[in-house]
Amino acid sequence: MSYFVTGATGFIGRHLVQELVDRREGEIFVLCRASSLPRLEALRARWGSSRVTPVIGDLGEPGLGVDPAWVAAHAGEIDHVVHLAAIYDMTADDETNEVLNVGGTRGAVELAAALRAGCFHQVSSVAAAGEHRGTFDETMFDVGQKLPSPYHRTKFESERIVREEATAAGVPWRVYRPAIVVGHSETGAMDKVDGPYYFFPVLKLLRDRLPAWLPLVGVDLGETNVVPVDYVASAIDHLAHLPGRDGETFHLVNPEPQPTVETINLFCRAAGAPQLATPSAPLPVPGPLRPGRLLNALVRQRPAQAVLDQTLGRLGIPAEVLAHTSFNAVFDSRRTEQALAGSGIAVPDLEGYARTLWGYWEENLDPATGRDPRVRAALAGKHVVITGASSGIGQVTALKVAQAGGVPVLVARGKDKLEETKATIELRGGTAHVYPCDLSDLDAIDTLCEQIVTELPGVDFVVNNAGRSIRRSLRLSQDRFHDFERTMQLNYFGAIRLVMGLMPAMQRQKSGHVVNISSIGVQTNPPRFSAYVASKSALDAWSNVVASEVVGNGITFTNIHMPLVRTPMIAPTKLYDRFPTISPAQAADTVITAMVDRPHEINTLLGNVGAVAHTLAPKLAFRVLNLAYHVFPDSAAAKGQTVEAGTRESEQIMLARVFKGVHW
Template structure:
């Protein structure tokens, strides 16, 4: 059994090919344009397979432009032909939609007929339902519904072509709004609810999360993650006796738009919206005066849309998207649910993966840094050495540096992970360099410095981000002196060895800036972090002293007393899952600001308050910290022994009051 897939380099297509490779046997032929061969070859290397074979062609050409000799050779051998190549964009123009969605489907269907395939699998969309009101089930298609946009019209027309003009058996899949992977958050573009993420980020940065905001009932939407869509398609395509059927790949329960927005606002740490009126009351109003109806009408009016776009585009939301924030139809998916019964494939609750989606956007798709002229001016063409660049703060900082036109020099122990980071940066048009190094090995650091000095045109910035954290009370540390040695080795000795090794280069250049990712713990002295805080304090003190010696050489330092960040480093302490933290992207923004503004320190308000308390009222402060010491458990209890109940409530309350402190 072999497969043919169009749109394999696209978002859903990549996930479907992975499903076929993981769960099916046989060769997978993928349509690819000549110019996209390098991208496809990179994907094949990523998949680590010899079962994927590119077939050169073009969606805009008759029979997809595939070589007739190839068609003759493989006629009758392709069991499943998946057609995914299309425009999935409400903002695309009429001509583009027509060429790709209608013409492309007709050409794909012609090729499938020439190949005499077993089944043609068409990825349509619930957009084919247009503005039909009421229930739209999987047996329905042409119900005389209004099709309000080029996207709606071409999705309907391409499905009609498959149903009426094809010479081979077919199956149709109608996904709703497809978002990123529910497990990893992976997404390849800003679309659907992602258009609003930038606004949510702004709200988070300027408004307290507890501030109640007034909202209105905007109707219902329907969101599904891409991994569900790919798994469901793979399963449904291989069920016997289901040709000539359509399947709704949707959430069986429509999601109110406000609830969806609130799920993402909560994930971002932004305020959420409350609707003052019961939605039953707003539903009794004529559609034209319902909030969703008004927004729909404004979004469709060309003149109003142009005016509105002047405002909404400033926050990254195209005005035409506002016309499609909700669905008028309710999509019945009982046929699909019955077909998937027993497979373990189901739509997860949005609340369970909203943070995963938002975090991926913030770390990989947010282009705020790229649009900031001040940041671009400071980082364009600059070489930025980043330690701990394989994950967390370091990885996101590397993406932001590359966005601004800089060259992140990725340093960490694991070469494979660094190569993955570089690949992600290069896919988005950036440049990065990889230098694996064990930063707890001082001789390895010396070799790294020699390499960097000889191979880089300059060393403009050094970001000491790599670190080791240990959370353990002194009571449990008497037979673990190596905890103190390990933290000092990486957090202090490794960091200053790297800076000292690169100093001759920076002094020769007469410029250079060092950013030390320190900790709020240096200011607040939380219990159980004596090994970690001591190592960060040592780095702070060393930098403060040598800064006065080197400022005349054009070399400066910034110390960031970073609050608690949601990174792999804190993952072993499970109680932190319920603590307020900042995201790696927020932390990376602080690192970028340290490079651009070059302040001596970047502190939080709470960190400064802690430092003042230790200066003005040290005895009282230590008493308060001792109370916290007794409220928060040691590591063993944090893993589940004796936690919960009143004590857990006390912990979460204190964590929210002292947001960002490492307890």
């Protein structure tokens, strides 16, 4: 079995090639422009297979520009030609759509015919249905539907070419129509802004400016349809290899139409933003008068588009996208569901992975850091040493530093994860350095500092992010003094050893800034965190004293009293799964603020209230904390159990929401 795939470096393409590598035998030829070979080589390393072979060509050339000698040598040997290469962009102009979507498909069909391929697989789109109203099933194609944009038209014309020209050339074909494709349902991985992602900056803005409990007035925006890329890739792989299905079309859609407002609200919940409340109409509204359809009709008018470009357009939402927020058609996918029966391949519920999609966008695709001129001015070209950079706050901080033109210096124990982060940064055009180090080993830190000072031109920032948290009451710690020793070793001794090792270099350059990721616990003193809070308090105190000694040399410190963050460090405490937390990206944004503004401290309102309470009314504060001590149980790990105990869930959630961000 052998394959020829176009668009293998694209979003759906690279996931499909991974499916072929993992599940199928035989060589996989992928179309690639000469200029894209470095990108393909990076992907080949990720695919982990020597069976993927590049074939130089060009989507805009007849026969895809593949060397005739190569075609002659492989004629009759290619079982499947999978055509994914196209432009999937509602904002692209007519000429671009015509060249890439229509011309590219014609060239791919010509190549398949020359290769005498066993089957031609066209990855189309539900956009081919245009503005058809009502059910659009998998047997339907040209039913006189209106095609409102260049994207819709070229998707329709591409299908027509396959149906007519592939048939005329004697090449069997199959067509796949995905709905709006979003990121991977398990990892959230996505490489572009499309579909619902256009609206994510607005959701972030709402989250940062308004309380999550505030309802916003919405209108009925009709129905949409989104599917994750892993479902699309798995389904295409399975359907392409079923016998006797040539000449058929498959809808890769969610079988249940998804109301657009409900979809938006799922992402609002994931972001922690206010949700839309849609008032119910007292009487049924005729289809043409539904708010969603009226809105879509309005935003397609030139005056409205001009206004939108100057308003929402500045937030990254093109007017063309607003005009197509919902589908008129309902896509029948019964043929596809029957074909996939028994394979284990099905569309996952968006509610189950919306947070995953949001988290990946916030950590990897949100462009806000790189677009901020103050951030770029402060970080561009600067070397930023970040500990704990293999995951969580440290990893996201590294990505944001690189986005602003800075050079992250990645430090953690696991070299492999650091190399992955470095590869991601370099793939996006940035620069990073990797320095594996066990930060609980003081001698290893000394070696690390020598390497950094010797190999790098300077050290502009140090972010002490690596840390260890232990949640265990004193009564369960009597025979575990090592908990206090190892927490202090990493959170305090390791952190100050690193700063002391890099301090001479910063003093020589007369500049430097140290950011310590401390904890809200230093201000609020929550029970069961005596080891953790003591280590963070020690780092705070040390930094405050040293700051007064070195400020004359241009070296400053910021202590961030971070609230509870949803990171791998808190994952073992299952109790926190139900707690309000901030995301690693929100925490990383705070770190960026610390580097740009260089304040002495960054605190939350609740943290400040806790500190004042301990000063003005310490007895009352300890009574409240003692109440929390009895409401929240020790963790299963602290008790040596496998299941976490606790029956006072309603009280726990109430306290967690009132004292949002505190580690209980």
